[in-house]
Amino acid sequence: MKSVLGIARQQIGAVLERAKVRKGMLSLVAALFVFQLYFVRELAAAELLFGLVFAVLLVLGGLAYLIGTVGERGLGWTESGIRVLAESARRGYSSLEEATRKSLRTPRSESAQ
Numbered sequence: 882m883k884s885v886l887g888i889a890r891q892q893i894g895a896v897l898e899r900a901k902v903r904k905g906m907l908s909l910v911a912a913l914f915v916f917q918l919y920f921v922r923e924l925a926a927a928e929l930l931f932g933l934v935f936a937v938l939l940v941l942g943g944l945a946y947l948i949g950t951v952g953e954r955g956l957g958w959t960e961s962g963i964r965v966l967a968e969s970a971r972r973g974y975s976s977l978e979e980a981t982r983k984s985l986r987t988p989r990s991e992s993a994q
Contacts, residue, residue: 893907
């Protein structure tokens, strides 16, 4: 079995002999073919890299959305807890205010007379 390079050399040699094409023109066509293969590989690599970058951005955006949603829900829970705490504080303050209004001395105590 011959290698791919050997087969390509034979075919190029046959084209040069049969058609008597200038070597410069054939070199130009070969260079364009090689550059096209190179650019296709580069474009494929660039597409994969851009895809990876967009996937990372998608994950970061999803995390930001998740954190925002959890924060909103946490604020809702905090609000209900604050309401309970505020009501309890109001009751405690009103009972403390009521206790300070009453005189600590009874009318029949020694210091009151």
